[in-house]
Amino acid sequence: MSAAMSFDLKGWNKQQLDTVEQALSDWVANPVHAPDPAGLGDAMRYAVLDGGKRLRPLLALAACEAVGGNAQAALRAACSVELIHAYSLVHDDMPCMDNDMLRRGKPTVHVKFGEAQALLAGDAIQALAFELLTPVDGSVDTTTQAQLCRMLAQAAGGQGMAGGQAIDLASVGMQLDSNQLHEMHRLKTGALLKASVLMGAHCGQPSAAALAALDEYGQVIGLAFQVVDDILDVTADSATLGKTAGKDAAGGKPTFVSLMGLEASKDYARQLLARALTSLEAVELTRPQGAAALRALADMLVNRQF
């Protein structure tokens, strides 16, 4: 039995998720702390709270735990990556992008609050991500604050998530080769997933070897996540996904399944999981519980519903 198997992911997950949900509820447009300008805060909270697997926060918290870092810094890093993810979904769902009506089983933000409010809520959520990383309460040293801001900005921007989305837009109806498809996903989903891991790690003082291992881990699970997403788009139903299934295939979006077929995509996902687990074996991480959580998260991410 591997360490990943013996580790109680469920218990760890539950505890971390409770912490993240509480922090997000405290920090995102909380009307107790400041007035809600014209319902913008309502839209922000609707977009962020009460939904999502919180995969990115869990990765950040596990990576911090694995290197024995500052847990308060990691909680802020965890929430900041989730905010970037959440705002990107709000904008992605808008009519000028994917025009999706359903997200996490609920009406999308623009359906519920109108397009203009959705646009502004997304913009404000992105700004909030950086505000969370720069507290004045002394819980995070300013060198770490600056580094986390830099990593988040790079992962979210034109050479990260937004750049990947632009490639995605431009490639609808096109046949991408394997290199192009990998590049698109390295930016579109990979950059923020990898940043989640590395931002968590930078809440501590990881050795160069630990950092290299976590870098490799973050890169591989970022890719694995997208391969599995493409598989689920054709194998799962909308109720299970909480979003419209079959959308990518119907929309003529290039996917791993359209490039290599369903069975080969499943094999590829399993290979990536093995690589992610191997990358963590190459190095001594400070705390076994964090390393076990990273292994278990990789396993969960690949073995979702197929």
Added chain:
Amino acid sequence: MSAAMSFDLKGWNKQQLDTVEQALSDWVANPVHAPDPAGLGDAMRYAVLDGGKRLRPLLALAACEAVGGNAQAALRAACSVELIHAYSLVHDDMPCMDNDMLRRGKPTVHVKFGEAQALLAGDAIQALAFELLTPVDGSVDTTTQAQLCRMLAQAAGGQGMAGGQAIDLASVGMQLDSNQLHEMHRLKTGALLKASVLMGAHCGQPSAAALAALDEYGQVIGLAFQVVDDILDVTADSATLGKTAGKDAAGGKPTFVSLMGLEASKDYARQLLARALTSLEAVELTRPQGAAALRALADMLVNRQF
């Protein structure tokens, strides 16, 4: 003759503007440094370069100069506030918001590049603003980096610019009273203008008195800017403005002119200018040239074209 009159604003302006334009051109999606993902960089550069009065950067640079701060930090602060301003215009012009076709005398970003690309370009420009504030070249100490990120995030977010835009959206066709109109503009345009001044000041080590004076100055010119904008909306033509004139009045947006009338609005703008100049007199600023630039900028801002 006042110091503001004897100071060569034109010469100072020209030199600072050249520096800002060069920095923006170097730093915004420069294809020399990184590949352009699917034209996103083109859209980002179109949105940012070659246009605008660069009022916010000039305020940041003047405030830094006034307190004898780190000029390299101030140049990054100056560009970061301009990026937030530029992204907000891109999103503001979109069909779901103001639906404007013309900006700075050119087609708006969504007209030229499509709505989806405009949305992404705005998002990427916001992220870039924070990336600019967190360089690894040692030019800005990390405590300053963290502080500038915090100030920018707060000025841009739900309790700043985005919040003001939400109030603006909600108030179309409504009669706002003076307090409500002031609150809307304090957030919508005032927060970022004030942040421009204070971020520039925080590139140095201002005394508490200097900081208080600059805070007052920033707040008053932020308000004056909006009053003048409302005046120009009814008195100037589109060619002069570089954007559609008469739009606010036609769109039923509450303005200072609709609230207090044209002549009273002009008087109010002049009073605010006097207040801004007085606030700077109350304190000894380190460098006379910076203080003179701040006075001249306030004068220019109010005495634009009426």
